[in-house]
Amino acid sequence: MWNQVMEFWSFNDLNVRYVTLGVCLIGISTAIVGCFTFLKKKALVGDAIAHAALPGVCLGFMLFDSKNPIVLLGGAFVTGWISLLAIDLITAKTKIKSDTSIGLVLSIFFGIGILLLTAIQRSGNAAQSGLDKFLFGKAASILPEDVYILGSVGLVLICTILLFFKPLSMVAFDPGYAKSIGIPVGLLELILSTLTVLAVATGIQAVGVVLMAALLITPAIAARYWTDRLWLMVLLAALFGGFSGTMGAMVSYLAPAMPTGPWIVVVISIIAFLSILFAPRKGFVARRLKLVRHRNKVLHENILKAFYHLAEEDASFYQARTAQEIYNRRPMPQKMLAKGLQSLKRKDLLKNESGDYWRLTKQGKEIGQRIVRIHRLWELYLQRFLKMAPDHVHPDADAMEHIISPELEALLVDELGNPQRDPHDREIPYNN
Amino acid sequence: MIIQAENPVVEVHNLSVTYHNKPVLWEADFSIPAGNLVGILGPNGAGKTTLIKAIMNLVDPSSGYVKLFDRPLDEVRPRVSYVPQKESVDWDFPTNVLDVVLMGRFGKRGFFRSWTRKDKEIALACLEKVGMQDFQKRQISQLSGGQQQRVFLARSLAQEADLYFMDEPFAGIDAATEDSILKLLLEMRSMGKTLLIVHHDLQSAFEYFDWFVFLNTRLVASGPKAEVFNREILQETYGSKLTLLHTISNLLTKEGLPMRDETDLE
Numbered sequence: 001m002w003n004q005v006m007e008f009w010s011f012n013d014l015n016v017r018y019v020t021l022g023v024c025l026i027g028i029s030t031a032i033v034g035c036f037t038f039l040k041k042k043a044l045v046g047d048a049i050a051h052a053a054l055p056g057v058c059l060g061f062m063l064f065d066s067k068n069p070i071v072l073l074g075g076a077f078v079t080g081w082i083s084l085l086a087i088d089l090i091t092a093k094t095k096i097k098s099d100t101s102i103g104l105v106l107s108i109f110f111g112i113g114i115l116l117l118t119a120i121q122r123s124g125n126a127a128q129s130g131l132d133k134f135l136f137g138k139a140a141s142i143l144p145e146d147v148y149i150l151g152s153v154g155l156v157l158i159c160t161i162l163l164f165f166k167p168l169s170m171v172a173f174d175p176g177y178a179k180s181i182g183i184p185v186g187l188l189e190l191i192l193s194t195l196t197v198l199a200v201a202t203g204i205q206a207v208g209v210v211l212m213a214a215l216l217i218t219p220a221i222a223a224r225y226w227t228d229r230l231w232l233m234v235l236l237a238a239l240f241g242g243f244s245g246t247m248g249a250m251v252s253y254l255a256p257a258m259p260t261g262p263w264i265v266v267v268i269s270i271i272a273f274l275s276i277l278f279a280p281r282k283g284f285v286a287r288r289l290k291l292v293r294h295r296n297k298v299l300h301e302n303i304l305k306a307f308y309h310l311a312e313e314d315a316s317f318y319q320a321r322t323a324q325e326i327y328n329r330r331p332m333p334q335k336m337l338a339k340g341l342q343s344l345k346r347k348d349l350l351k352n353e354s355g356d357y358w359r360l361t362k363q364g365k366e367i368g369q370r371i372v373r374i375h376r377l378w379e380l381y382l383q384r385f386l387k388m389a390p391d392h393v394h395p396d397a398d399a400m401e402h403i404i405s406p407e408l409e410a411l412l413v414d415e416l417g418n419p420q421r422d423p424h425d426r427e428i429p430y431n432n
Numbered sequence: 433m434i435i436q437a438e439n440p441v442v443e444v445h446n447l448s449v450t451y452h453n454k455p456v457l458w459e460a461d462f463s464i465p466a467g468n469l470v471g472i473l474g475p476n477g478a479g480k481t482t483l484i485k486a487i488m489n490l491v492d493p494s495s496g497y498v499k500l501f502d503r504p505l506d507e508v509r510p511r512v513s514y515v516p517q518k519e520s521v522d523w524d525f526p527t528n529v530l531d532v533v534l535m536g537r538f539g540k541r542g543f544f545r546s547w548t549r550k551d552k553e554i555a556l557a558c559l560e561k562v563g564m565q566d567f568q569k570r571q572i573s574q575l576s577g578g579q580q581q582r583v584f585l586a587r588s589l590a591q592e593a594d595l596y597f598m599d600e601p602f603a604g605i606d607a608a609t610e611d612s613i614l615k616l617l618l619e620m621r622s623m624g625k626t627l628l629i630v631h632h633d634l635q636s637a638f639e640y641f642d643w644f645v646f647l648n649t650r651l652v653a654s655g656p657k658a659e660v661f662n663r664e665i666l667q668e669t670y671g672s673k674l675t676l677l678h679t680i681s682n683l684l685t686k687e688g689l690p691m692r693d694e695t696d697l698e
Binding site: 039041163164166167169170172173174176177178179180181182183224227228229230233 | 485488489490506509510512513514516520521522525526527528532535536538539543544546571573587591
C-alpha cells in the first residue's frame with residue numbers, strides 16, 4: 001500500500017501523470033467557476049446541470065456510436081444547457097417557484113438519463129462498457145487523449161474567469177447597478193452559465209454526475225470561511241479543488257475498483273468541514289473560544305465588582321477579604337470563584353498574602369470601579385431614555401457592564417451629561 | 433395635475449410596467465427640468481422603485497419610452513447614475529468599501545483595464561464627501577445600515593454624472609446622517625445636477641424637494657412644489673385607489689391578459 005502511494009507520487013507512470021494532471025485541472029477550474037456560482041446563489045442550479053448531463057452523454061453515445069470525449073462532452077454540454085433554459089423558462093412563464101423548477105428539471109433529466117443508460121446497457125453493444133462510470137466517476141478511465149481535451153477546456157475556463165474577473169464580480173454583487181453603468185449583464189450571465197455547464201461537462205468524467213455539484217460548490221464554501229477578499233477566496237477554492245482532484249486520482253490508482261467521485265467528495269468535504277470548524281474568526285471553534293473568553297472576563301469582572309462593592313460599604317478599598325465574604329456579596333459556584341481568584345492573582349489584579357485573604361491591587365480596584373460605574377450609567381440610561389422603572393433596570397445592566405467599551409462609555413457619559421447618581425441614588429464612581 | 437417642464441432632462445412618455453400581468457405602473461407621462469431636487473412619492477406598492485428601474489432600463493416596460501437629455505439612455509449612460517435600494521444586495525459579499533466605490537469608476541475605465549491611481553483618488557474623495565474615509569478597507573458585512581447607504585452614495589458620486597436616480601437613500605439612517613446626506617444633495621443641485629429621489633416621509637419631503645412626482649400606480653401629479661404639494665393631491669395619492677382602475681388591473685392579473693394590443697405594429 002505504502003509503496004503504491006510512493007509510486008503514485010513519483011509520477012513515474014506516464015498514465016498516472018496524465019490522469020492526475022487532468023483531474024487536478026478539472027478540480028481547479030471547476031472550483032474557480034463554482035465560486036461565482038456560489039456567490040450568485042446558484043448552487044442548486046449547478047446540481048441540476050450536472051444531473052442533466054447524463055442524458056447528454058448517453059445520447060452522444062447513441063447518435064455517434066462512439067466514446068470519443070468530444071462527443072460525450074458535447075452531449076453533456078447540450079443537455080446541460082437545455083436544463084438551464086428549462087429552469088429559466090419554467091420560472092419565468094409559470095407560477096412555479098425557482099426551487100421547485102430546479103428540482104423538477106433535475107429529476108426529469110436524470111430520470112431520462114438513467115433510462116437511456118439502461119437501454120444502452122441492455123442493447124448488447126460491447127463498446128458501451130464504461131459508460132456507467134459517468135454516474136460516480138472514474139479518474140483512472142481518463143485516457144491520455146482525454147486529458148488534452150479536459151486540460152484545454154479547463155484552461156479556457158480559468159482564462160475566461162480571470163479575463164472577466166472584475167465585471168463578473170460586479171455582476172455577482174449588484175447586477176442592477178452593474179447594468180445601470182453599462183456592463184452587459186445579460187452577456188456576462190450567459191458567459192458564466194456557459195462556463196458552469198462546461199465545468200460540469202468536463203468534471204463528470206472524474207466525479208460523476210451525481211456528485212458533481214460538490215466539486216463545484218464545496219471548495220467555494222470552504223474558501224469563504226478563510227477570507228473576506230474575493231481573489232483570495234477564488235485562489236483558495238482553486239487550491240482545495242485541485243488538491244481533492246489529485247487525491248481522487250490517487251485513490252483511483254490505488255484501488256481501481258473504487259469510483260473516484262465519492263473519494264473526491266470525501267476529501268473536499270473534509271476540507272470544508274475543517275474550515276467550518278477551525279477557520280479564524282468565522283469558524284465554530286473561534287466563535288466558541290470568543291464566548292469562553294467572554295465568560296472568563298465576566299467572572300473576573302464580577303469578582304472585582306464584589307470587592308469594590310464591599311469596599312464601598314466600609315470605605316476601605318485595599319482591605320483584605322476572604323472568599324466567603326466575596327461569596328456572600330455575589331453568590332457563584334465555589335469552584336468558579338476559587339478559579340477566578342487564582343487567575344486574578346496571576347494577572348496582578350488581586351494580591352493573596354496569607355491563607356484565604358485577598359486584597360485588590362490598584363489596577364484591580366480601577367477595573368472594579370469601572371464595572372460599577374458602567375453598571376450605574378447604563379441603569380440611568382435605561383431609566384432616562386427607555387423610561388424603564390428603577391426596579392427593572394438591574395438585570396440588563398448586569399450584562400451590559402461587561403460589554404460596553406471605553407468609547408461607548410464616553411458616549412454614555414456625554415449623553416447623560418456627567419451624571420453623579422444612579423436611579424437608586426448611589427454614587428457613580430469616576431476615576432480621578 | 434401634470435406640469436411639463438421646458439427643456440427637460442428627463443422625459444417619460446406613456447410608461448407602463450407589468451409584473452406577471454399585474455400593472456404596477458400605469459401610463460406615467462411627465463418631464464423634469466434640470467437642476468432640481470425631485471421627490472418621487474407615493475404609498476407602498478405605488479410603483480416608485482419600478483418607475484426608476486424602468487427609466488434605467490432594468491425592467492422592461494410594456495409600453496412607452498424614456499428620454500434623458502433628449503436621448504435614449506444608452507447614448508448618455510456616462511451622464512446618468514443610479515443608486516439602488518441597499519436591501520437589493522447581499523452585504524455578506526466578500527469585498528471591501530473601497531472596491532464597492534471603485535465600481536463607480538467602471539464606466540470610465542472599461543472592461544479590462546485595472547483601476548488607476550486617479551480612480552482610487554476619486555473614490556477616496558467620494559468616501560470623504562459622505563464621511564466614510566476611515567472605512568475604506570472595512571469589510572462591507574461590518575457596516576451599519578446608514579454606512580451601507582453612504583457607501584452606495586459614494587459609489588454613485590464616483591461616476592461623476594449629471595443626473596442621479598436614488599432609491600430610498602434616506603431609508604433606515606439616523607438623523608445626523610440624513611442631514612449630512614441632504615447637505616450633499618443640495619450641494620450637488622447647486623452644481624447644476626438633477627436628482628430624482630424616491631422618498632417615503634411626507635414631512636421631510638416638503639422641506640427637501642423642489643419638484644414632486646406623486647405616484648399611486650398611475651401618475652397623480654408632477655410639478656413644482658408650490659403647484660402640486662397640496663391637500664387635494666396628497667389625498668389623491670395616499671387615499672384609496674381608483675376603484676374602477678383597480679378592478680380592471682385585477683382582471684388583467686387574474687385572466688393573464690396583456691395591457692397592450694400586441695398585434696398593433698405602431
